[in-house]
Structure formats: structure tokens, C-alpha cells
Amino acid sequence: MNEETADTINEAAIAWVARLDRDPGECDGLDAWLVGDPRRRGAYLRAQAAWTMLDRASLLGDSRQEPDPADEPASADATALDIGGRGVSRRHLIAGSAAIAASLAAGGAWLFLPLGDEHIATATGEIRRVPLADGSVASVNTDSRLSVAIRPEIRRVALAKGEAWFQVAHDRTRPFVVEAGEIRVRAIGTAFSVRRYESGAAVQVTEGIVEAWKRGEEAHPVRIAAGARAFVSETATIPVAPQLASAEIDRKLAWRVGQIILDGDTLAEAAAEFNRYNAQQLVIPDPVLAREKLVGRFRTNEPDAFARAAAGMLGARADIGTTEIRLTRE
Amino acid sequence: MGHCERHAVGEEGQHRIIAWVGSEILPHEADLRLWLRRIVGDNEVEDIVQETYCRLASLADVRHIRNGRAYFFQAAKSIVIDRVRRSRVVSIETVAEIDAANVVHDEPNPERIAGARRELARVQRLIAGLPERCRRIVELRKIDGLPQREVARIMEVPETIVENDVVKGLRLILQAIAQEEIAADLALGNVGNNERRDCRYDQ
Numbered sequence: 001m002n003e004e005t006a007d008t009i010n011e012a013a014i015a016w017v018a019r020l021d022r023d024p025g026e027c028d029g030l031d032a033w034l035v036g037d038p039r040r041r042g043a044y045l046r047a048q049a050a051w052t053m054l055d056r057a058s059l060l061g062d063s064r065q066e067p068d069p070a071d072e073p074a075s076a077d078a079t080a081l082d083i084g085g086r087g088v089s090r091r092h093l094i095a096g097s098a099a100i101a102a103s104l105a106a107g108g109a110w111l112f113l114p115l116g117d118e119h120i121a122t123a124t125g126e127i128r129r130v131p132l133a134d135g136s137v138a139s140v141n142t143d144s145r146l147s148v149a150i151r152p153e154i155r156r157v158a159l160a161k162g163e164a165w166f167q168v169a170h171d172r173t174r175p176f177v178v179e180a181g182e183i184r185v186r187a188i189g190t191a192f193s194v195r196r197y198e199s200g201a202a203v204q205v206t207e208g209i210v211e212a213w214k215r216g217e218e219a220h221p222v223r224i225a226a227g228a229r230a231f232v233s234e235t236a237t238i239p240v241a242p243q244l245a246s247a248e249i250d251r252k253l254a255w256r257v258g259q260i261i262l263d264g265d266t267l268a269e270a271a272a273e274f275n276r277y278n279a280q281q282l283v284i285p286d287p288v289l290a291r292e293k294l295v296g297r298f299r300t301n302e303p304d305a306f307a308r309a310a311a312g313m314l315g316a317r318a319d320i321g322t323t324e325i326r327l328t329r330e
Numbered sequence: 331m332g333h334c335e336r337h338a339v340g341e342e343g344q345h346r347i348i349a350w351v352g353s354e355i356l357p358h359e360a361d362l363r364l365w366l367r368r369i370v371g372d373n374e375v376e377d378i379v380q381e382t383y384c385r386l387a388s389l390a391d392v393r394h395i396r397n398g399r400a401y402f403f404q405a406a407k408s409i410v411i412d413r414v415r416r417s418r419v420v421s422i423e424t425v426a427e428i429d430a431a432n433v434v435h436d437e438p439n440p441e442r443i444a445g446a447r448r449e450l451a452r453v454q455r456l457i458a459g460l461p462e463r464c465r466r467i468v469e470l471r472k473i474d475g476l477p478q479r480e481v482a483r484i485m486e487v488p489e490t491i492v493e494n495d496v497v498k499g500l501r502l503i504l505q506a507i508a509q510e511e512i513a514a515d516l517a518l519g520n521v522g523n524n525e526r527r528d529c530r531y532d533q
Contacts (some may be wrong), residue, residue, distance in 0.1 A: 006376030006377045006379075006380055007376065009380060010376070010380075010501075010504070014500045014501050014504070017496075017500060018493050018494075018496040018497045018500060019493065021471070021478060021493075021496055022413050022478040022479075022489065022492070022493050022496075038380075038381060038384040039380035039381055039384060039386045040376060040380075041383075041387050041388075042379070042380035042381055042382065042383030042384030042385075042386070042387060043380045043383065044387070045347070045351060045384070045386060045387040046351070046356075046359075046379075046380070046383045046504070047381045047500060047504065048348050048351075048354060049348050049349075049351035049352040049355070049356055050352065050500060050504050050507060051454060051496075051500055052348050052349065052352055052357060053352030053353070054453055054456070054468065054472040054503070055472055056352075109411075111478075113486070127414070144386055212528055258530075297473070308345065308349075309374060311349075312349045312352075312353065329353050330393065
């Protein structure tokens with residue numbers, strides 16, 4: 001009766017964990033197996049705990065070596081989010097945009113979109129990569145609205161709401177201008193993001209140089225170069241000098257691959273970020289808990305996974321409801 | 331023989347116990363095994379470890395447990411004593427050993443009072459020590475959070491390979507937890523050091 005060895009039990013427990021990890025529905029027979037011997041249940045808990053513990057590795061950020069870009073699966077569809085993308089390092093992003101440019105050139109079809117105004121709106125949680133008629137690409141973040149007009153003399157994008165990152169096709173004859181309320185951002189061939197706020201716009205530049213100004217102040221633009229960002233205010237008269245923050249920019253632009261990267265951000269900041277993307281809102285009533293800092297890398301659309309990981313890290317409890325996730329400490 | 335009952339603790343309770351075992355218990359498993367090896371035969375250690383985890387699995391709640399390590403040792407100790415009473419395995423003189431070994435579970439090794447980053451570093455080290463393909467698969471699954479199906483697509487391998495590598499990775503990680511924690515802790519200077527990527531868990 002008791003002939004089954006402990007090692008055999010461990011092997012079976014591991015196989016169950018791997019099988020359920022592939023498909024949580026594949027649990028037929030698990031209960032029957034578990035009740036057969038108390039050691040099985042112990043071995044199963046142990047294997048589950050070890051496997052689940054590895055989730056915390058995502059909290060570390062990513063110190064893996066960067067994969068050789070040649071290893072990367074080619075993205076055949078430029079509009080699909082590269083969710084499989086790994087290192088959100090600068091190099092990786094640049095390689096990614098080159099790949100997109102290449103696929104655009106090869107695809108051709110994108111280049112013959114009608115030259116009319118294009119209106120783009122994303123829902124909460126939606127992140128969309130939209131090729132524009134001039135060969136530029138807009139990555140549009142959650143809950144955003146913009147319209148694009150490609151004209152022979154100018155390329156104009158009006159950002160009514162939200163945030164977008166633009167990979168601008170080089171064309172010296174047609175400046176590329178983003179309007180965010182009273183703020184204007186002009187680029188020739190470059191890559192940058194604009195996020196609109198009530199009182200102004202935050203501009204982050206990943207390649208090249210852009211100029212930004214408040215309407216009426218065209219004569220005194222702020223020049224923002226690659227690796228720098230600036231907040232251009234609608235109210236303040238003196239423009240704020242751009243700050244160099246290239247690592248920070250890469251991190252802040254991780255949404256383009258559907259990720260949120262935390263590096264010493266407070267739980268409150270992290271929650272606000274997740275709440276941009278999800279109807280299921282994170283709530284942290286305890287201000288002390290809300291100030292705890294976190295390091296990690298998550299998918300924008302998995303606030304529950306984030307909540308569980310954060311709860312584990314901070315000794316808190318996550319109550320996961322359909323519209324709300326509450327993080328509390330007893 | 332089964333005196334290990336299943337409790338209906340619900341999914342939330344289940345998640346909590348699994349998380350608690352991961353952070354409070356697994357780091358002490360190697361120490362527990364060292365202690366067990368002093369009092370029972372090598373061939374019994376694994377059985378006792380499994381039965382100890384079974385005790386933990388039948389807990390309705392773990393939030394009242396202040397010292398996971400002490401609880402873990404205490405549970406193992408009572409299993410050993412049960413076995414002695416039923417004269418299943420251990421000889422009666424081991425009882426003295428058991429009591430003499432009390433100190434073990436009262437003083438968590440200061441090395442193990444780990445900060446969050448330290449604990450994460452431990453997890454990362456475990457993953458970094460896996461063989462190449464297995465490591466990539468575990469990383470895609472655990473760091474990137476991709477489902478196995480997606481991992482298979484990216485790695486361009488059949489899903490069965492992914493599942494098999496999950497089995498292999500988990501087996502190696504459990505072995506490391508059982509055997510190598512102490513050595514690994516001594517090597518804490520290597521935390522995050524990419525050079526360790528190639529190492530295997532030698533038996």
C-alpha cells in the first residue's frame with residue numbers, strides 16, 4: 001500500500017503543477033490522486049509553492065541578458081502588439097522600431113492609405129499601434145483620442161486626450177506637428193511621446209530632437225533631445241528646461257509593449273498607473289501601505305496579478321472583486 | 331495512515347497558503363532537511379518532508395503564524411515523534427536528539443531574515459541556474475507571464491516541450507531548494523551575477 005516512493009510522489013506532484021500551469025482546467029483526477037496518500041498532498045503544496053514563488057522574479061525587473069535581436073520572432077503584423085517582446089531596454093525598443101519600419105516597407109499596403117483625416121480612439125486598456133499614411137507609426141495608449149491629417153505641406157496630429165508615441169518618418173519638407181491643447185510639438189524625423197494633461201503636455205523624446213511650445217510662444221520653443229523629457233505648461237510663461245532621463249523614458253514608455261515597469265515607485269503611483277488601463281480599479285485605503293515602494297514588471301491588463309504579487313511582497317492582503325481590487329494590511 | 335484532512339479553505343485561502351509557503355517555508359527547507367538527516371535515516375527524510383507540507387496544506391489559515399520557520403520545524407518534529415511512537419522508522423534514542431535539536435527552530439539564521447530584494451534575488455538565482463532552453467521557457471512563463479501556449483509559439487517548439495521543460499525546471503528548482511540553499515546563500519555575493527547562468531544544479 002505504502003510502496004510508492006517519496007520521489008515518485010514528487011515527480012507526480014511536479015507533473016500536476018506543470019499540467020495545470022498549461023491549462024488550469026485539466027484537473028480531472030487531481031483530487032483522486034491527492035487523497036490517495038497524505039504525502040501527495042504535501043508534495044503538491046510544495047511544488048505549487050515553489051512554482052508560484054517564481055512569479056516574484058517579475059518583481060525584480062529584468063536583469064536578463066538581452067536576447068540577440070536575430071532570435072526574436074519576426075512580427076509579421078505591424079499593428080499587432082509585440083506582447084512577446086522581452087527586454088524593454090533602449091536597444092531593444094530601437095531594434096523593434098527598425099523591424100516595424102522594415103515590415104512597413106515590405107508590406108507596402110500601409111503606405112497607400114487614403115490621405116484623409118484619420119480619427120483614432122482607444123478604449124480603456126487598449127493599446128494600439130497605427131501606421132500613418134506618411135509611413136510614420138503612432139502607438140496610442142489607453143483611453144486616448146487623436147486625429148491625424150497628412151497634408152502635402154504638413155503632418156498634423158491633434159491629441160484630444162491621453163497619450164501617444166510617434167515614430168516619425170523622415171520628411172524634411174513636411175513637418176510633423178502634434179497639437180495637445182495649447183501645446184505644440186514639432187519634429188522632422190524622430191521618435192517621441194506626448195501625454196496630454198489638464199494643464200499642459202509631457203513630452204518624452206526617444207530619438208532625434210523635437211521642439212515644443214505653447215501656442216503664441218512659437219518664437220521661444222523648448223528643444224528636447226533624445227533621452228530627455230519636459231513638461232510644457234499651458235499656464236506657466238517660462239518653459240521648464242528638459243531633463244535628461246533616458247532610462248526613465250524607456251520605463252515610462254513600456255506601455256507600448258503592454259507593460260508597466262516599476263522601479264521604486266510607490267504602491268499608490270503603481271495603482272494609478274494600472275487604473276489607467278483597467279476598469280477593475282486598484283484601491284489602497286491605507287496611506288502607509290500606499291507609500292510602500294515596489295520594483296517590478298507587469299502587464300498593463302493584469303491588475304490582479306500585480307495585486308497578488310504586491311500583497312505577497314508587502315505583507316498585505318488583496319481582495320479581488322470584479323470592479324475593484326482592495327489592498328489592505330491587517 | 332492519512333490523518334491529513336482536506337479543508338475547504340476557498341481559493342483565496344489556498345492562494346494565501348501557497349504564497350506563505352513560498353516566502354516563509356521553502357527558504358528553511360534545506361535547514362530542516364539537515365536537521366532531519368541527523369535524526370532519521372536518509373530514506374525517511376523525503377517522506378517526513380512531504381508529510382510536514384501536508385500538515386501545512388491542511389491549515390485553514392496561516393495569518394496567525396508569526397514564525398513560519400518555527401512552525402515548520404515544530405510540524406516536522408511532531409511527525410517524527412508520531413513515527414517513533416508507531417515505531418515505524420526511527421529508534422527511540424532519537425527522541426533525545428529531537429529535543430536536543432530544539433535550538434534549531436528557535437533561531438532563524440540571520441542570513442535568512444531576508445529583505446524583499448534579497449528574496450527576489452534568491453528566486454532569480456534559482457531561475458538563472460537552469461539549463462538554457464529550460465531557463466528561457468521558465469523566464470517567458472514566469473517573468474513575462476506568458477501562457478505556455480504563447481511560450482511555445484515564441485520558442486517555436488511544441489507545447490509538450492514547454493510543459494516538459496516546466497516539469498524539468500520545477501524539478502531542478504525544488505532540488506536546489508532542498509539541497510543547495512545553504513551553498514547558494516554563501517554565494518550571495520553572486521546575486522544577479524550573469525556569470526552564474528550556465529551553472530547546473532550538480533547532484
